[in-house]
Amino acid sequence: MAYIQASFLQMRDENGKDLGSMATGQAKEYARKRGFELVAVDEKVNPPIYTVKPRQRFVPKSPMDEAKAQYTVTAASVRLKDEEGKSLGVMSTAEAQKLADERGLDLIAVNNRIDPPIAELGNLSKYIYDQKKKAKELDKKNRAAAKASEEKMLKLTSDTTDSSKADRARILKQANDFLVEGHPVKLNIRFRGREISHAEGAMDRLREEIRVGIVDGTVVKETRSTDGGTYTIQCMPRKKK
Missing domain, CATH: 3.10.20.80 (Translation initiation factor 3 (IF-3), N-terminal domain)
Structure with a gap:
């Protein structure tokens, strides 16, 4: 007050x-x-x-009310399309609204980014439903595409025992499976304590194992941590012909 x-x-x-x-x-x-x-x-x-x-009470707008406001024509004139998508040319918003009323349809703003904006005749509730459905499907596709190209991280041991060799063969097979699916792969090899001083010699042996083991991808990059204890080898899927 x-x-x-x-x-x-x-x-x-x-x-x-x-x-x-x-x-x-x-x-x-x-x-x-x-x-x-x-x-x-x-x-x-x-x-x-x-x-x-x-006293006027605040009533929050429903999602449908907010959506309807988004597609409301506010410009003085529009480029109008009929319910079949045929262009009816530029006309005043009042004329377009009159035409919509005569046909029992809604005047829907479909593109407010140009001047004059594009509007079409149709059922607003159905149009909003279709737009939400399209947005949901696009989001689903984008998430699926992001997941499909998600980078995978795998750890390799540097031991020379038979069990460690078998473990590395299993991990490299898993890496190949990821590469076939289109995922980039990072292989991490960590050396600890005294192992670090002999890391480069061990890596010569491991690089050869990885070169032979990675048959469905290409080794594109190798990095070493500042303390020298961790090597990271990045593999990318082979380009499809």
């Missing part, structure tokens, strides 16, 4: 009936008890004339 400077008000009820002069505080209390608010009718007279009306 706006600040009221006057000490007294000439009051009317919600039906316009004259309630006489009231102190401003008394008028506010009268409105509050009825769940109303004070509304100015004429503030130029003395005392100013006020009435009461039901």
Whole structure:
């Protein structure tokens, strides 16, 4: 409620009936008890004339109301298409709305980024449903594509025991499976403690194992951590012919 400077008000009820002069505080209390608010009718007279009306409650817009507002035409003119997609040319929004009303259809803003915007005749609720469906399908495809090209990380041991060799063969087979599916693969080999001083010699042997083992991809890059303890070998899928 706006600040009221006057000490007294000439009051009317919600039906316009004259309630006489009231102190401003008394008028506010009268409105509050009825769940109303004070509304100015004429503030130029003395005392100013006020009435009461039901207090407006905030009602959040539904998702459908917000969607409808998005496709409402606000420009003075539009490039109009009919319900079959045929161009009807540029016309005033009032003319386009009249044509929509005559056909029992809605006037839908489909592209507000140009001037004049593009609008078409159709069923707005169905159009909104179709747009949401398309957006959902596109999002699903994008997530599937991102997942399909997701980089996979695998760890290799550097031991020379038979069990370690068998473990590396299993991991390299798994790497090939990922590469066939289109995933980039990173192979991590970590050396600890005294192993670091002999890491480069061990890596010569492991590089050969990886070169022979990776048959469905290409080794494109090798990096070494600053402490020298971790090697990372990046493999990319072979390009399909």
